[in-house]
Amino acid sequence: MAEPTKGLTRAVADYRAIAAMWVRAALAYPASFWTMSLGSAAITGLDFVAIWLMFHTIDSLGGFGLAEIGLLYGATGLGLGVADLLIGSVERIGDHVRRGTLDAMMVRPVSLLVQVCADEFQPRRLARIAQTGLVFGWAATYVDWTVPRVLVAVEMVVAGSVIFFCLFVIFSCLQFWTSEASEFANAFTYGGNTVTQYPLTVFPKELVKSLTFLLPLAFVNWYPCLYLLGRDDPYGMPGWLRFASPVPAVLLCGVTALVWRRGVRHYTSTGS
Amino acid sequence: MSLIEVHNLERIFTVRKRSGRFRRTASEVRAVHDLSFQIDAGEMVGYIGPNGAGKSTTIKMLTGILVPTSGHLRVAGLDPSARRTDLARRIGVVFGQRTTLWWDLPLRDSFELLRKIYRVPPERFVHNLAEYVELLDLGDLLDTPVRQLSLGQRMRGDIAAALLHDPEILYLDEPTIGLDVISKGRLREFLRTLNRERGTTLLLTTHDLQDIEALCDRVIVIDHGTAVFDGPLSELQRGDGSSRTLVVDLVDEAPAIEVAGAVTRKVEGPRQWLSFPAHVSAAPIVAAVAASYDLADLSIHEPDIEDVILDLYSR
Numbered sequence: 309m310a311e312p313t314k315g316l317t318r319a320v321a322d323y324r325a326i327a328a329m330w331v332r333a334a335l336a337y338p339a340s341f342w343t344m345s346l347g348s349a350a351i352t353g354l355d356f357v358a359i360w361l362m363f364h365t366i367d368s369l370g371g372f373g374l375a376e377i378g379l380l381y382g383a384t385g386l387g388l389g390v391a392d393l394l395i396g397s398v399e400r401i402g403d404h405v406r407r408g409t410l411d412a413m414m415v416r417p418v419s420l421l422v423q424v425c426a427d428e429f430q431p432r433r434l435a436r437i438a439q440t441g442l443v444f445g446w447a448a449t450y451v452d453w454t455v456p457r458v459l460v461a462v463e464m465v466v467a468g469s470v471i472f473f474c475l476f477v478i479f480s481c482l483q484f485w486t487s488e489a490s491e492f493a494n495a496f497t498y499g500g501n502t503v504t505q506y507p508l509t510v511f512p513k514e515l516v517k518s519l520t521f522l523l524p525l526a527f528v529n530w531y532p533c534l535y536l537l538g539r540d541d542p543y544g545m546p547g548w549l550r551f552a553s554p555v556p557a558v559l560l561c562g563v564t565a566l567v568w569r570r571g572v573r574h575y576t577s578t579g580s
Numbered sequence: 581m582s583l584i585e586v587h588n589l590e591r592i593f594t595v596r597k598r599s600g601r602f603r604r605t606a607s608e609v610r611a612v613h614d615l616s617f618q619i620d621a622g623e624m625v626g627y628i629g630p631n632g633a634g635k636s637t638t639i640k641m642l643t644g645i646l647v648p649t650s651g652h653l654r655v656a657g658l659d660p661s662a663r664r665t666d667l668a669r670r671i672g673v674v675f676g677q678r679t680t681l682w683w684d685l686p687l688r689d690s691f692e693l694l695r696k697i698y699r700v701p702p703e704r705f706v707h708n709l710a711e712y713v714e715l716l717d718l719g720d721l722l723d724t725p726v727r728q729l730s731l732g733q734r735m736r737g738d739i740a741a742a743l744l745h746d747p748e749i750l751y752l753d754e755p756t757i758g759l760d761v762i763s764k765g766r767l768r769e770f771l772r773t774l775n776r777e778r779g780t781t782l783l784l785t786t787h788d789l790q791d792i793e794a795l796c797d798r799v800i801v802i803d804h805g806t807a808v809f810d811g812p813l814s815e816l817q818r819g820d821g822s823s824r825t826l827v828v829d830l831v832d833e834a835p836a837i838e839v840a841g842a843v844t845r846k847v848e849g850p851r852q853w854l855s856f857p858a859h860v861s862a863a864p865i866v867a868a869v870a871a872s873y874d875l876a877d878l879s880i881h882e883p884d885i886e887d888v889i890l891d892l893y894s895r
Binding site: 321322325326329332333407408409411412414415416417418419573576577578 | 593594640643644645646647661664665666668669671673675678679680682684685689692693696697698
């Protein structure tokens with residue numbers, strides 16, 4: 309047990325050292341940091357403004373009120389935001405392959421995944437967390453909080469971050485094969501975020517099933533939020549799914565490790 | 581056991597080419613094959629060869645970036661690709677054409693980060709940094725972002741960065757490419773000092789024969805993926821390839837020039853090519869030619885790697 313724990317402690321320490329340096333670099337230009345941060349907060353915030361404007365003409369969307377949608381929006385936004393802040397740089401694998409910086413990383417005594425994720429760590433990505441956290445906090449005032457609900461909410465945000473983390477890494481790994489595939493990854497990460505900003509009742513059942521069993525984005529907010537809001541599942545899916553978010557998160561971690569290793573092995577065996 | 585052991589190393593690349601509209605044909609390229617050599621601790625070895633000979637491929641395999649197709653490879657007793665991160669602590673790598681530093685950060689921050697990720701003990705780091713800053717003259721550059729450094733400054737920064745953790749082996753891939761004569765000289769002096777005082781093993785690839793002359797007791801020549809020569813530089817230079825060429829432009833056309841110590845190889849109108857041994861001074865030959873002929877212009881060409889290799893085959 310000692311070895312893996314030690315490896316993880318090292319990885320975290322290395323990650324923090326690299327990220328801290330980029331934070332210092334970003335804060336060296338405070339004006340640029342703040343305009344960029346406010347800019348990205350405004351852009352992500354527009355999503356919710358659009359939903360809010362919609363509710364001037366409608367009372368419910370897919371059977372859900374504005375506060376309920378705020379909860380869904382906030383939950384998926386927090387999951388994506390945390391993953392994006394911590395490891396969003398992973399989508400630049402293709403750049404590193406093209407520019408040869410990946411070779412430089414490979415001759416350093418730090419896990420390659422840690423280096424790729426921590427590279428150019430951008431504190432301005434906190435903006436998305438702040439903005440979606442605000443919406444989540446507002447929506448949470450409408451929730452009838454109990455101890456189990458608090459626990460499920462925490463579990464939801466943690467599992468959601470892990471799920472987005474995995475999707476970022478898995479789809480970014482495609483760039484080991486074709487270095488132009490970064491947009492493809494965005495379709496699943498940022499795209500997945502956009503889909504889950506709405507109650508899944510607006511989509512056909514087939515899509516909901518896919519988002520449960522294929523690309524488990526429904527676990528990022530939909531199932532746990534049904535529990536927080538005390539609602540029945542409109543599609544009659546089993547009730548235990550509301551507590552099951554850690555299961556797809558853990559499974560995806562396994563898939564991620566596999567895909568990452570295959571990607572690196574492909575690189576070291578082709579050296580393209 | 582040697583520090584670096586390479587035995588029957590082979591590396592095959594599969595290259596896919598488009599042939600016709602949809603069809604693709606795959607062909608195999610043997611970048612390195614049947615390559616064997618050993619390097620002991622404290623050696624300074626020049627690894628030379630023409631472009632595409634397999635130099636970079638070899639360095640990538642030695643550092644663990646690339647997995648060999650077959651053969652035996654041990655560096656400091658480790659299999660590089662299987663133990664890449666463990667090996668990284670014990671080696672330093674400088675890629676001449678691109679930096680391993682962080683482009684947007686000042687040198688000082690890059691060094692500080694390297695201290696953390698290599699877990700260099702603080703007093704060791706302070707000592708090493710002070711030494712390299714002095715020897716490589718980095719004092720005024722520490723607060724400049726890497727992207728604003730000139731090529732020579734960046735190279736010095738890269739070399740300091742590769743040495744902060746006291747590596748046993750330093751790989752240098754074209755370290756003097758694009759540097760001016762003074763920078764080259766200082767860099768060579770630094771590398772000699774490093775080898776002498778710390779016993780660091782050096783393996784450098786280069787196109788510049790003078791790098792080899794200044795630094796390496798031993799040369800490995802690679803061509804078409806395999807070692808065609810492994811021995812002291814003096815042995816490599818025995819033949820014609822180590823001759824320099826004096827190109828003379830006369831005012832008028834003249835028959836082949838005859839002077840002591842040089843042989844006229846070629847006459848083309850008023851221009852003549854004279855070759856003389858590389859270790860002999862050009863001055864008396866130039867003086868002798870100038871004394872007997874009207875000169876319009878002259879220049880001296882150093883032998884390059886390609887000449888040496890051509891010569892190697894002609895023996």
